[in-house]
Amino acid sequence: MQANTMDYARQQDGQDEIRHLRNLFVIPSKADLASKTIQTPSSGQSGAGERSVYLCGNSLGLQPSLTRSYFEQYLNTWASKGVYGHFKDIEDSNLVPWLHVDDDVKDDMANIVEALPSEVVIMQTLTANLHLMMASFYRPNRERYKIILEGKAFPSDHYAVDSHIRHHELDPADAMILIEPKSKDNPILSTEYIKSIIDKHASDAALLLLPGIQFYTGQFFDMPGLTAYAQNKGLTVGWDLAHAVGNVPVQLHEWNVDFAVWCTYKYLNCGPGCIGGAFVHERHGEVIERAAGPHGESRFEYRNRLSGWWGSSKASRFAMENEFHPIPGGAGFQLSNPSVADTTAVKASMDIFKQTNMQALRKKSLKLTKYLEDLLDELAKEQEKTTGDACFSIMSPRDPQERGAQLSLLLKPGLLDTVMHELEEAGVVVDERRPDVIRVAPAPLYNNHEDVFLFATHFRHACEAAKGAKSGAKASAVMVDGGKEDKGWSEIK
Numbered sequence: 500m501q502a503n504t505m506d507y508a509r510q511q512d513g514q515d516e517i518r519h520l521r522n523l524f525v526i527p528s529k530a531d532l533a534s535k536t537i538q539t540p541s542s543g544q545s546g547a548g549e550r551s552v553y554l555c556g557n558s559l560g561l562q563p564s565l566t567r568s569y570f571e572q573y574l575n576t577w578a579s580k581g582v583y584g585h586f587k588d589i590e591d592s593n594l595v596p597w598l599h600v601d602d603d604v605k606d607d608m609a610n611i612v613e614a615l616p617s618e619v620v621i622m623q624t625l626t627a628n629l630h631l632m633m634a635s636f637y638r639p640n641r642e643r644y645k646i647i648l649e650g651k652a653f654p655s656d657h658y659a660v661d662s663h664i665r666h667h668e669l670d671p672a673d674a675m676i677l678i679e680p681k682s683k684d685n686p687i688l689s690t691e692y693i694k695s696i697i698d699k700h701a702s703d704a705a706l707l708l709l710p711g712i713q714f715y716t717g718q719f720f721d722m723p724g725l726t727a728y729a730q731n732k733g734l735t736v737g738w739d740l741a742h743a744v745g746n747v748p749v750q751l752h753e754w755n756v757d758f759a760v761w762c763t764y765k766y767l768n769c770g771p772g773c774i775g776g777a778f779v780h781e782r783h784g785e786v787i788e789r790a791a792g793p794h795g796e797s798r799f800e801y802r803n804r805l806s807g808w809w810g811s812s813k814a815s816r817f818a819m820e821n822e823f824h825p826i827p828g829g830a831g832f833q834l835s836n837p838s839v840a841d842t843t844a845v846k847a848s849m850d851i852f853k854q855t856n857m858q859a860l861r862k863k864s865l866k867l868t869k870y871l872e873d874l875l876d877e878l879a880k881e882q883e884k885t886t887g888d889a890c891f892s893i894m895s896p897r898d899p900q901e902r903g904a905q906l907s908l909l910l911k912p913g914l915l916d917t918v919m920h921e922l923e924e925a926g927v928v929v930d931e932r933r934p935d936v937i938r939v940a941p942a943p944l945y946n947n948h949e950d951v952f953l954f955a956t957h958f959r960h961a962c963e964a965a966k967g968a969k970s971g972a973k974a975s976a977v978m979v980d981g982g983k984e985d986k987g988w989s990e991i992k
Contacts, residue, residue, distance in 0.1 A: 807834030
């Protein structure tokens with residue numbers, strides 16, 4: 500059976516051991532996406548309406564069907580219990596009292612990132628957590644003050660690094676070391692190349708900050724290798740896992756990572772702007788209690804951080820004493836009480852992740868992304884044969900172990916707008932990065948081979964339409980410039 504057929508795709512989906520998880524998500528129908536009003540979605544488990552092809556989990560994951568029911572429980576508790584919702588157990592609810600919402604989900608999150616539960620904390624948002632971690636872990640001195648990060652880091656990471664350097668009255672032009680690709684034609688950063696940059700600045704760098712997966716190319720960096728290498732050179736190592744958590748297996752404790760931060764709205768499917776997460780290795784979260792000093796010194800010895808009342812022990816929170824009793828581990832880095840609404844969404848997500856594991860998800864992800872790659876390679880060959888040139892190339896690493904659930908496609912100049920329009924009209928949702936890149940992400944929790952096949956089919960038509968539109972635009976320009984057509988022709992787009 501040929502791979503580029505719907506029958507093949509459906510056969511592969513029939514062999515998928517975790518295909519039932521797809522039914523736990525609300526997949527928008529084409530009508531939902533096209534509608535200009537907000538209505539109760541017509542898709543989801545009801546199956547009403549032709550479903551869209553949603554391959555944009557690297558930007559915003561789909562809504563778990565549990566989320567709506569859990570939110571109703573949260574809202575009903577708030578409405579009927581008021582402030583008592585903080586403390587009282589509700590027998591017919593899946594949710595814990597609000598005082599414990601962060602603790603309720605951290606064990607499940609720790610399983611996803613393979614860390615000790617005490618090392619993981621659910622708090623704040625991605626960039627806020629990055630700032631909090633850098634406030635504790637970036638301590639420049641005369642000898643070591645530089646921060647190494649990739650030149651194409653997500654802008655918020657770049658802004659955070661820049662601001663901390665300036666906060667210490669240093670010059671970013673000197674203290675910020677950017678790892679740039681060797682050439683514009685190849686954006687992939689090899690492990691050996693990154694190590695060479697570390698070597699070059701080993702004597703004066705204080706911190707290495709990299710993404711687990713690069714948002715633009717989908718490259719999965721060698722986290723254990725780079726962590727060990729940089730630490731052996733005396734650097735602290737932090738990771739931004741925005742595109743890695745819930746996407747690829749990581750072992751934060753085993754890999755001896757100093758700290759990591761992440762969001763929850765991509766592959767974790769917790770909703771736009773939802774609460775984030777952080778990891779602090781146990782060696783950095785130790786708290787030692789000692790006898791009180793004669794001049795009111797703190798009884799606690801711990802790694803300095805920006806502190807807030809939720810990071811203080813539960814026994815001290817409501818005592819209203821102005822002495823910080825840090826919780827050991829990651830929880831001691833918390834500031835304010837977490838959003839119960841946000842953590843309710845995290846709870847819904849974790850209750851789906853508990854039905855599988857990252858190894859099973861990675862196994863399916865590798866298969867889905869390889870199928871996408873194979874179909875795109877076949878399409879590129881077809882385009883080269885018929886027109887002499889393919890309208891796209893794959894930017895992401897070709898080694899499956901060096902990428903996550905994403906292929907980034909570099910389109911020929913001038914094609915992006917038409918390609919995106921055609922895909923949207925067909926009910927296909929992907930992400931664009933101007934001027935010429937689309938990112939396609941088959942998320943293994945809810946995507947399948949049929950989704951990938953449908954994308955490839957619609958992408959073929961979108962490329963044809965885009966090349967036709969571009970050819971038409973060129974013809975129009977030639978005729979107008981040559982004075983061979985009247986003024987009205989120039990208005991045709």
